[in-house]
Amino acid sequence: MTPAQFDTLLSIVGPLLCKNSNREPLSPAQRLAITLRYLSQGDSIFSIASGYKIGRSTASVVLRETMDAIWEALNNLVFKKWTENYLKRISEDFITKWDFPHTIGAIDGKHVNIKCPNNSGSSFFNYKKNFSIILMAVSDAHYNFTYIDVGAYGSQSDGGVFRNCSLGKALYQNKIPVPPQECLPQSNIDMPHFFVADDAFSLGKYIMKPFKGLNLSDMQLIFNYRLSRARRIIENAFGILVARWQIFTRTITCSPQKVDKIIKASVCLHNFIKKLEYNIHESRKKYCSKTFCDKETDDGVIPGEWRREVGTSFNVILRDTQKIGKGGNNPGTTALNLRNGLGQYLISPAGSIPNQIKHINRGKKLRNLNM
Template sequence: MTHDNEQFFKYTRMTVHQFEKLHNLVRARLTKSSNRRPLSLEHRLVVTIFYLAHGGSMQLTAWSFYVSKSTVSVIIRETCQVIWDVLSKIYLQPPTTEIWENKAMEFNQRWNLPNCIGAMDGKHIMIQCPKKSGSQYFNYKKTFSIILMAICDANYSFTLADVGPFGSQSDGGVFKESAFGQAMDNNELRIPCDKSLPGTDTSFPYFVAADEAFPLKRYIMRPYPGIKLTQKQQIFNYRLSRARRVVENTFGILVSRWRIFRTNIIAEVGTIERIVCATLCLHNFLKNEDSIAQPSYCPENYVGTYDRDGNVISGEWRKNYESQMHDLGRTGSNRSASSVVNLRNTLADYLVSTEGEVEWQYSHVNRGKF
């Protein structure tokens, strides 16, 4: 199969070169000593990648590789842990202040939103009801789940992620209780100090772009609520939505490439958490290793883009998208401090000013009004 690059990619979601690099990275941690002859490193890695890439049950994977289901279960649990331990230190490290500044610069260059360090969203990951768990994982969709929350950068890579809260936990408490929600509240993420909006002397904090499910905070910008909005508010919502589509595309790529997320994951909760963490790292690894000249994991037409008039052009990942990731409900209160509301108004003012406007925003929000 390694002689057929196209089939190898369909099988593993990576090129032969990328697989060899991944194998070299995890080799030391996957090496085993045993009285019995263990399965080779390559064999165990391929079993895990196949399971993540194509989904289905561990029993089906066991039949595909002529090994027992219990063996597959152990292989997947151990290999996913190794992938996380090794790759997270390289491809999912908490950013430094300098890296946050670079991510904000990329967001402004690509998505015309200054001081934005990322786009944030949360998902319910559907699982089989864990044994003796009662209603702990039973969510508002009347299914069982754990929760994944993530921040993505302008290039569709995950920057921060938090995996594991019970699906039954009220969405209103999810962000507040999440690891990076608390880290943000406590100013522990090394986010840079306030910086002037481009072309002005107006100081403004760095922030993440989020949808209406998240609370409005000094470091989170969410849309104006309601229907009867002023033109300025509509433009703010439109410009914010352009940035927020980055995280939608990132989750879309993840689910399209790693089809384990297309069905309820059948495994112990601890193993499921390892599976999710491993796929996040593999996503970042492959995005980073994609050939600039000829990307394979995420080609140019794979993600949604905008034309010159600001219209959305859907990405190819939507054709292969069938997700068991459900959106979160409201993760916080709508009631915000007046100082935070004023911050949002300040950014909205900037986006319609000479320094912050883009030529196509007015035609976009006024479309259909005449």
């Protein structure tokens, strides 16, 4: 974050951090600086208190109040209300940048590791035998989070969390302003708009996930390749979040309520700083330059710099959520037909992209070498 970006953030959050006290209180700038250090460096409360020469209880209060202020001040600025036109613009960005039509977001859930809460039983105990809180999120085509749901128990599956979160409930009740179903570009194939997801989710009218199995047809392999290009956006969004806010690189030793505040504040700051950098030259971007994200080339994917910063422990830091059980492998006929129709479109002249055949053939050769 540059000094100018800090000042911009302070002008928005600062009014909520002013305190009246008989003693000289910490200024809003100090409170914000303390919180940014805590989130970005992953420092302990003891380290924060020692570094700023304040008591541990004072540091804890400052962090809690400032994270609440960040969420209150930025929430409505960085999360736009979903409208039909807004989701339509997101789908246009996905086809322009990632060649996947009708996509209104990439969705995924991650476990955020926490210390075992008092008197919680097995509620937060996940399938990897850690204690965690689940972050369910949707991103647009530019690595911005457009929706988050925080606080579900780690013992729940992706599907259970999704069905019970506000997005899942609204989706299943047809209360989301999804753009109308229409033909795919330059074709007569009628297709709804949808979210792209991994295999943990149930295939449905509004959820598109990859084909499973080893002996897949060329159409299915191409579909999986094309879908992975769009779905990789949410993985990169999570990766950028962890690399820049290193509070997530360790088990968070706070109460579940405070962990909720940490996640909400960090996601708000992620979107806010990315928005500030949107119109500046690439060489001046500090938070998320092009090289910081994965890059697609004719020869495959070049890993983004966030992967080197986080290291191979990324899938331990933010662990994938558990595969869903009942209903996950039995999609309806309509959903299967929609996925097959989209797959046929992606291998047609209207929907194909250069090098997709080359990509799947390279994958076949690699599999043959490993057999």
